Amino acid sequence: MGNITFEQLPQAVSTLIERVEQLAGKVDEVLGKAAGKDTGKRSLLSLEEVAALLGKSASTIYAMTSEKRIPYRKRGNRLYFFEDEIMQWIEQGGTSGTGSEEDFNRRLEALRSGKKRKPGFLQTDNKQQAL
Structure with a gap:
């Protein structure tokens, strides 16, 4: 130059x-x-970085942690995510890999037992009988 x-x-x-x-x-x-x-050293990701990586909102990531659907660590009120664990979780198809079949069946049964049904007088068979 x-x-x-x-x-x-x-x-x-x-x-x-x-x-x-x-x-x-x-x-x-x-x-x-x-x-x-x-x-x-393992690199830590913030909640915002995980949300951006996954293309989800921060509230969705919070919901996923409360349901134990995503790998995380918690210390006090802070959530920590390790990059290698998140990448492995993504490679596994987004499944935590921690839930067993027994756990799945127990949750399914809890959902089924909590299902609300219509009162008997609102069901279609009872309406036709009443007429």
Whole structure:
């Protein structure tokens, strides 16, 4: 790059910014890989990051945690999500993998027993008999 004139300055600054951003991205990528290999630390995701990753709202993620449909950790009032667990959960088709068949059957029976029925006088057979 030779001498830059005043008219060429905006283009030169734009090119410089673009190159710095590319370099910063490559440095972040290298440091991220090195940190993952060397330290063995698991990366945490916030509720908002999990919601964005799954394309769901934060309230939906809260509901999924209360139903134990998504892997999470809770410490006090804070929810924590590990990226590797979320990715594994997605690969498994979005199933928690923690529920057994017995648990499923117990929940199904609870739903069936809680099903409300119409009072006898509102059912169609009783209406026809009354007429």
